[in-house]
Amino acid sequence: MRGIIFIDVQKCLACKSCELRCAVEHSKSKDLQQAIGEYPLPERRVEVETVAELAIPLQCRQCEDAPCVKICPTGAVEKLEVEQPVLIKEQLCIGCKWCILVCPFGVIGMDRGGKAVIKCDLCFERLKDDKPPACVQACPTRALQFKTTEEVTEKKQREYLIKFKTGKEMV
Amino acid sequence: MREEEKSIDKASQELLEIAEKEGIDTAWDRYEAMVPQCGFGELGLCCRNCVLGPCRIDPFEEGPQKGVCGATSETIAARNLIRMIAAGAAAHSDHGRDIAHTLLLTAQGKTKGYEVKDEQKLFSLASELGIKTNGRDKKEITMEVAEKVFSEFGQQHGELQFSHRAPGKRQALWRKLGIMPRGIDREIVEAMHRTNIGVDNDYENLITHGMRTALGDGWGGSMIATELSDVLFGTPKPLRAKVNLGVLKQDEVNLVVHGHEPTLSDVIVTAAQDPELIELARKNGARGINLAGICCTANEILMRHGIPIAGNFLQQELAIATGAVDLMLVDVQCIMPALSSVAKCFHTKLVSTSPKAKFPGVEHVEFREEEALLIAKKIIRMAVENFKNRVKDKVNIPKEKMDLVAGFTAESVFKFLGGKYRATYRPLNDGILSGRLRGAVGIVGCNNPKIKHDWGHVEMAKELIKNDVLVVVTGCSAIANAKAGLLKPEAAFQYAGKGLKEICEAVGVPPVLHVGSCVDNSRILITLCNIVAEGGLGDDISELPVAGAAPEWMSEKAVSIAFYFVASGVFTVLGNPFPILGSREVTELLTRRLEEIVGANFAFESDPIKAAHLMIDHINKKRESLKLKPVMYAEREKVTFGVE
Numbered sequence: 159m160r161g162i163i164f165i166d167v168q169k170c171l172a173c174k175s176c177e178l179r180c181a182v183e184h185s186k187s188k189d190l191q192q193a194i195g196e197y198p199l200p201e202r203r204v205e206v207e208t209v210a211e212l213a214i215p216l217q218c219r220q221c222e223d224a225p226c227v228k229i230c231p232t233g234a235v236e237k238l239e240v241e242q243p244v245l246i247k248e249q250l251c252i253g254c255k256w257c258i259l260v261c262p263f264g265v266i267g268m269d270r271g272g273k274a275v276i277k278c279d280l281c282f283e284r285l286k287d288d289k290p291p292a293c294v295q296a297c298p299t300r301a302l303q304f305k306t307t308e309e310v311t312e313k314k315q316r317e318y319l320i321k322f323k324t325g326k327e328m329v
Numbered sequence: 330m331r332e333e334e335k336s337i338d339k340a341s342q343e344l345l346e347i348a349e350k351e352g353i354d355t356a357w358d359r360y361e362a363m364v365p366q367c368g369f370g371e372l373g374l375c376c377r378n379c380v381l382g383p384c385r386i387d388p389f390e391e392g393p394q395k396g397v398c399g400a401t402s403e404t405i406a407a408r409n410l411i412r413m414i415a416a417g418a419a420a421h422s423d424h425g426r427d428i429a430h431t432l433l434l435t436a437q438g439k440t441k442g443y444e445v446k447d448e449q450k451l452f453s454l455a456s457e458l459g460i461k462t463n464g465r466d467k468k469e470i471t472m473e474v475a476e477k478v479f480s481e482f483g484q485q486h487g488e489l490q491f492s493h494r495a496p497g498k499r500q501a502l503w504r505k506l507g508i509m510p511r512g513i514d515r516e517i518v519e520a521m522h523r524t525n526i527g528v529d530n531d532y533e534n535l536i537t538h539g540m541r542t543a544l545g546d547g548w549g550g551s552m553i554a555t556e557l558s559d560v561l562f563g564t565p566k567p568l569r570a571k572v573n574l575g576v577l578k579q580d581e582v583n584l585v586v587h588g589h590e591p592t593l594s595d596v597i598v599t600a601a602q603d604p605e606l607i608e609l610a611r612k613n614g615a616r617g618i619n620l621a622g623i624c625c626t627a628n629e630i631l632m633r634h635g636i637p638i639a640g641n642f643l644q645q646e647l648a649i650a651t652g653a654v655d656l657m658l659v660d661v662q663c664i665m666p667a668l669s670s671v672a673k674c675f676h677t678k679l680v681s682t683s684p685k686a687k688f689p690g691v692e693h694v695e696f697r698e699e700e701a702l703l704i705a706k707k708i709i710r711m712a713v714e715n716f717k718n719r720v721k722d723k724v725n726i727p728k729e730k731m732d733l734v735a736g737f738t739a740e741s742v743f744k745f746l747g748g749k750y751r752a753t754y755r756p757l758n759d760g761i762l763s764g765r766l767r768g769a770v771g772i773v774g775c776n777n778p779k780i781k782h783d784w785g786h787v788e789m790a791k792e793l794i795k796n797d798v799l800v801v802v803t804g805c806s807a808i809a810n811a812k813a814g815l816l817k818p819e820a821a822f823q824y825a826g827k828g829l830k831e832i833c834e835a836v837g838v839p840p841v842l843h844v845g846s847c848v849d850n851s852r853i854l855i856t857l858c859n860i861v862a863e864g865g866l867g868d869d870i871s872e873l874p875v876a877g878a879a880p881e882w883m884s885e886k887a888v889s890i891a892f893y894f895v896a897s898g899v900f901t902v903l904g905n906p907f908p909i910l911g912s913r914e915v916t917e918l919l920t921r922r923l924e925e926i927v928g929a930n931f932a933f934e935s936d937p938i939k940a941a942h943l944m945i946d947h948i949n950k951k952r953e954s955l956k957l958k959p960v961m962y963a964e965r966e967k968v969t970f971g972v973e
Contacts, residue, residue, distance in 0.1 A: 174385065174392070178368040181389045190368050191910050194388040202391060296365050 159285040160241040161306045163278075163294060165215060169301035170206070172213035176293035176302055177202045180217075183281055183292035198270055203278040204293050205265075215293065215302060218265045218278035220244050226257035226266060241306065243280035251275055330357060336643070336782035338812055340574040340727035344647040347725050353674055355646050356665065360778040372911030373406035379526040388911045398526055406912035407532035408524040410888070411539035413907075415520035417889030418542050420662055421848055422513045422550025423685075424590055426482055428557040431592050431698045433475035435561065436468050442596040442702035445471055446563035454556060458490055474560075478553050484512035491556075492548040495854075496861045498869040499898060503544065506926065508537060508896060510545035517542055532915050540896040540927070547893030552851035558629065562595045565632035565736040565845065567838075572811040574644065575730030576637035577653045581619040582610050584712040585639055585648055588660030589846065591629035593682055593696050593705065594622065597658070598634050600705035610713045618709065623648060624663050625804055625846035632736050632845050640812075641783075641805035642883075643776040646671045649679075652723035656712035660696070661686045663775070663884065676718040680708060733816035735807070735843035739855040754863035756836075761874060762865050764961040765828035767797040768948035771853045771894075772806045774879030774887045777905065783809035785880030785904050785937045790815055792941035794840040797826035797960060798948065801856070804847040805881070815841040827962040850890050853877075854897060867955055871898030871928030874951040876944035880904035880937050891931065898928045900947045902940045906933035 178190070185193035185200035193200050204217040220237075221227075224244050227235045234250035235257055237243075251274040258266045258275060266277045281291035289295070290304035297303075305313070321327060332342040335357045348355050369375040374386040376396050384396030386405060395401055400408075435443040445451050451471060455462050460473045481489055489510050492500065503509040510516050520542045523529035529538070559565075577583045584601070586594040600606070601618045610618050621639040622630055630636040639648050642663055648654055649671045656678045657668070669691050672679040681687050682696040682704075694711075696704055760766040770793050776782055786809035790800050794815070802810050814820055821833035825840040833840050844852045857870045866873055877894045879887050881904055894901050909915045923930040934940040952960070 173367065174369070174387075175365070175367055177387075177392070178389075179365055181391075182368070190371060191906065194372065194911065199389050202389065296368075298367070 159288050159290070159304075160239075161290075161304045162220065162241060162310065163217060163280070163291060164303040164305045164310055166301045166303070167212050167214050169299040170213040170215060171299055171301075172206050172208065173298065174206050175296040175298060176204050176215050177206060179292040179296035180204045180278075183284070201270060201276060203276060216263065216265055217293070218244060218280075219263060220278075220280060225260040225262070229256045229260050231256065238282075243282050244277070245279055245282065246275060246277060248274050330361060334781065335778070337784045337787065338573070338644075338729070338782060338809075340729035340812075341640070341644055341647055341782060343727045344574065344650050344725065348647070348650050351650070351674060353646070353650060353671055354667065356643060356667070357778045359667070369911075371908055373409050373908040373915075374402055374911035376400060376405045376408070378408065378524060381526070386911065400530065402912040403532040403914045404530050404535075406909040406915045407535040407539075408529075410907055410909050410915070411520050411535050411542065412524050413885045413888040414539045414542050414892055415517045417885035417887065418513075418546035418550060419517050420886050421546045421554065421889065422482065422517070424661070424848055425513075425550040425552075425554035425557070426479075427590055427592060428554050428561065429475055429479045429482075432471065432557050432561055433479060434698050436471035436475055438468070440698045440701060442599060442705065443561060443698070445560055447560050450556070450564055451560045454560065471560075475557075478557065481549060481553065482513045483515075485515060486511050489513070489545065489549045491552045492544065494858050495548065495897065496858060496869050499871075502869075502927065503896075506537065506540075508541040508544060510541050510549060513545045513549040516545040532912070533918060536915070536918060540892055543889045543892030544896050546889045547851060547854055547897065551848040551890075551893075552854070554848035555845070555851045558591055558848075559738075562591055562629070562633050564740060565738055566741055567734055567736045568635045569732060569734055570631055570635040570637055571730045572638040572640075572733050572808060573729045573731055574639055574648060574651060574727045576619075576621050576639055577648070577651055577726045578616075578619045579653065579724065579726060580615060581617045582613070582615045582713050582716045583619050583621065583654050583656075584709060585621050585623060585654050585657045586626050586630070586659075587623040587645055587657055588664055588683075588686075589625045589662040589848075590660050590683075591626060591633075592698065593658070593660060593701065594626045594630050595633070596701040596705040597709065598630055598636060600702060600709055603706060603709075606706065606709050606713060609710065610716065613713055613716045615713070615716045618713065625848070626660060628735075628804065628807060628843075628846040628849075632843070632849075635735075637730075638808055638811065641776055641808035643778065643782045649675055649677045651726050652676070652720060653726050655715045655719065656680060656708065658682060658708055659686070662886070675723060676715060676720060678711060678715045680711065682708075729812075731812050731814050731817075733811040733843070734818060734839055735811070735816065737801070737838075737842045737844050739844075739852045739859060754859050758860060758863045758865050760828075760832055761860075762957060764952075764958045764963075765797070765831060766799055767828070767945070767960050768874030768876070768952070769799040769801065770875065770944050770948075771801045771803070771850070771877045771899075772810070772880065773803045773847065773850055773877065773890060774882035775805050775884050776809070777881045777883040779883075780881045780904055780935065782881075783812065785935075786810055787813040787815065789878060789880050789937035789941045790841050791824050792938050793944065794821075794825045794829055796941075796945050797828040797962065798945065799829060799832075800841045801844050801853060802841055803843075803845050803849050803853070806879075807843045807845075809881075810841050811843065815839065816843055828960070847886060847890065850894075854893075857897070857899070869898055869928065872951065872955060873898075874948040874955070874957070875899060876947050877901040878903070878940060878944065880940060895923060895929045895931060896927050900929045900932070900944070902932045902934055902943050904933075904935050904937070904940065907931070
């Protein structure tokens with residue numbers, strides 16, 4: 159499965175289900191009730207931020223020409239293929255934080271232990287099983303969707319044409 | 330999800346397939362669409378009690394750890410849980426109140442279709458309530474009993490009358506802990522007050538009051554519902570009947586009652602025998618009028634009249650999907666709003682009857698006790714007249730139906746063990762003392778698509794009886810076990826361990842005993858008191874080798890039931906955890922520390938076999954503390970199907 163996380167900000171109710179399921183997906187047990195008792199506690203890679211009354215779930219955009227990949231001195235940050243995630247090899251990460259500095263979106267952070275950086279990995283293991291990322295599956299309003307760029311382009315075009323013809327936003 | 334993964338019941342599997350073909354949404358489909366469900370809600374970490382919020386606590390400790398008011402995960406989880414108890418206790422108690430109301434109206438001569446059917450029980454209740462019976466008119470006694478019981482709902486201080494049925498040691502503990510319920514409604518109101526913003530912020534204090542509220546249900550509202558239903562409609566006696574969707578009939582008018590209260594359904598049973606209505610059915614091309622039930626209103630008329638049961642909670646939509654239900658009458662509780670859309674796919678007429686429970690777009694025939702018989706006849710007439718609208722091609726009645734024996738009560742069954750002429754609990758106690766019986770377990774509660782339909786109930790019951798544990802069942806658990814054939818006396822030969830089999834054989838009872846509807850869980854409390862009173866097994870309920878379980882629970886009523894059992898001293902295992910796991914302290918209190926406080930605690934275990942063994946271990950521990958003999962056939966050979 160390949161694609162990008164599409165965000166419809168109009169639909170986000172800031173319930174933070176994406177944050178919760180992201181942490182569960184990155185836990186040892188992958189089970190909510192068990193994950194809350196794990197040590198160390200699993201960490202989320204998405205954060206619902208609010209800007210001017212809009213709630214926006216922020217996570218790594220998996221840039222195709224990623225500054226974090228370019229700047230990493232140890233080759234710990236790696237972009238697989240087009241529309242595939244940017245991943246961090248924990249063993250190679252020396253915690254220099256260059257990637258944090260160059261990320262245009264501020265979606266890379268240090269882990270709880272402060273040893274390595276963490277970021278959204280697009281749930282690459284789920285993608286292998288043809289499952290969308292956990293945050294997408296958890297979103298009750300479908301504000302988060304997993305789509306290929308072609309699908310997103312098509313949707314955008316349709317929205318534009320409808321607006322052009324009727325003067326109304328597509329709902 | 331494949332059909333076999335949804336339910337172990339063949340009839341349900343068959344109809345789920347039909348529903349899918351016809352594009353009918355069922356609870357399973359809606360559950361799948363809802364997954365993953367809100368994790369904050371699941372863990373009990375979401376608070377909507379005021380509009381400083383909604384607030385939620387991040388269980389992974391990155392986000393907020395306190396609500397806007399400062400409430401911690403402990404406070405929030407405990408508050409949410411006792412609100413569930415309050416709602417559950419309210420539902421049972423309001424049911425009890427309705428029955429008390431019917432009894433009062435009947436005594437005043439204002440009803441048609443009701444009379445006191447169990448005079449003996451009326452008199453014994455009267456003397457328990459301190460009401461004189463000698464030389465007094467029955468009507469007067471009935472009125473006074475009803476009034477006295479009625480007053481318990483609004484009672485402001487003192488103690489509930491039926492709580493005095495508990496062993497003295499238990500009552501003393503309740504008083505010491507300050508959880509002896511003062512009135513039924515009062516505790517529910519106080520639970521709502523305490524959980525209002527900025528009142529009770531101490532999780533332990535909240536849970537303590539939750540126990541008091543629940544005790545007001547078990548030893549108040551629910552017990553009143555059971556006792557007065559026995560007075561009005563008769564105390565059940567063992568009888569044979571049939572269960573599952575196969576009880577619906579191809580050539581008769583099928584009227585299905587669904588909900589919880591016996592007030593209307595019992596009159597429907599009488600009215601359905603009206604020759605005029607039967608004649609009308611014939612004129613409409615039907616061979617007769619067939620009644621069947623779903624959920625606890627079904628259990629009520631099964632226990633007293635042997636009316637067949639069509640199914641349990643998760644079968645309500647499937648019953649309509651047979652295309653053979655001409656009318657489904659509903660009253661209160663556990664009635665899915667989805668029914669109205671399923672009914673639209675068929676000719677089935679859905680009729681709501683309670684002023685408390687209406688459905689948009691559904692025909693409402695309001696029930697009033699004063700005109701019960703008239704209303705019952707009106708509804709039956711509607712069913713009869715709808716028979717001709719049945720679409721033959723859409724009728725799919727599964728062939729599955731199972732025999733069962735129901736109608737056991739605290740009065741009947743265990744005294745049966747002693748025989749007609751020396752009615753006593755002695756043989757039951759002796760059975761446990763001698764080790765022929767390991768102990769007893771009550772399996773109760775709902776269905777929930779999170780657990781394979783009926784699987785939790787049936788597997789648990791089989792594992793327990795195999796280990797010589799006598800099982801009593803109520804509600805949807807009773808229906809699940811009935812469908813699996815465990816309520817037949819023959820089931821003892823097939824599934825029970827040697828000791829339990831010997832007892833079932835001697836007395837002629839099944840190894841799994843149906844003791845009624847969900848308010849009839851109070852019959853289990855009374856039974857436990859009787860066992861303690863009979864002697865030899867300690868002097869409190871918490872000392873008995875018994876346990877309780879709700880493997881497929883979902884309702885707030887189940888929360889209240891679970892709490893009144895634990896607060897009465899019964900170790901209780903739940904299939905789904907309470908939504909409190911987000912609070913370590915509340916979880917610790919409920920699953921461990923409560924044992925030191927009330928002599929019993931909760932366990933959460935979704936695997937019914939593992940859950941059965943938690944209870945067996947608990948029973949063994951209790952037997953050890955009572956210094957009972959070892960279980961008689963502990964190391965017996967593996968029980969094989971039907972073979973000695």
